[in-house]
Amino acid sequence: MIRLDDVWRIFTVGDAEVHALKGVTLAIERGEHVALVGPSGSGKSTLLHILGCLDRPTRGRYTLEGREVGALSEAERSLIRRNRIGFVFQFFHLLARLPALGNVELPMLFAGVTAEERRERAARTLAAVGLSHRAHHRPDQLSGGERQRVAIARAVVMEPAVLLADEPTGNLDRAAASEVMELLEGMNARGLTLVVVTHDPAIAARARRVVRLSDGEIQGSGVRGPGSGHDTTPTGTRTTVPDPRLGGG
């Protein structure tokens, strides 16, 4: 569902150029769970921003669900962001003045969903992340793990096809991190495509495929062998965890 063909991202700072991505070619199939790893500054967030239509490649092609999104207008890209893509960040990015329920309602507000339906869907999604009892708490009245679960509810309330998470557990202790990952994995088992940037080897090892970036380049091809189900990335990790898509979740 995601194809990047020779994607470059070059930032200009003053009269210097930063080559953040240098010819990235990557394919991610529907329902995959991919961990994106690599040293600080290797281009992980830059890549995630391009995948999320928050940024465009300087060169190269990005195709999402068969559409070349790099070539679309800003209005069309914003529709794709709203309807097809969910984002989760390390520092949650919740609105401090709104309770959990209000935060989860926000994307539907922008999408013009009626107040009644917003409330109903937000409540249902909060229940799905186990936070019905915290619906009226503001972010400062929630634990870190709870905040991230609210952020996840907000990210999935529009039922996106793909969830992009940039260090979603980076600010959490081990127990909360594990809870957040279990939640994301459950959604992945029900068909959500999941791309998780992480520095934590334990979090990366939970993915079915690890894509490694180094200095703006993918180590190995980043493209799966046709139909093999095997990782062609030499540095990739295949875990022994059974395919959740086969287990019925």
Ligand SMILES: Nc1ncnc2c1ncn2[C@@H]1O[C@H](COP(=O)(O)OP(=O)(O)OP(=O)(O)O)[C@@H](O)[C@H]1O
């Ligand atoms: N808006 C920008 N303007 C100029 N340079 C940028 C910009 N954003 C990122 N860069 C540079 O591009 C490179 C890749 O940055 P990126 O944020 O993608 O790294 P990262 O892998 O996410 O790192 P980290 O693990 O520290 O979050 C870095 O050298 C960074 O300084």
Ligand SMILES: [Mg+2]
């Ligand atoms: Mg980053």
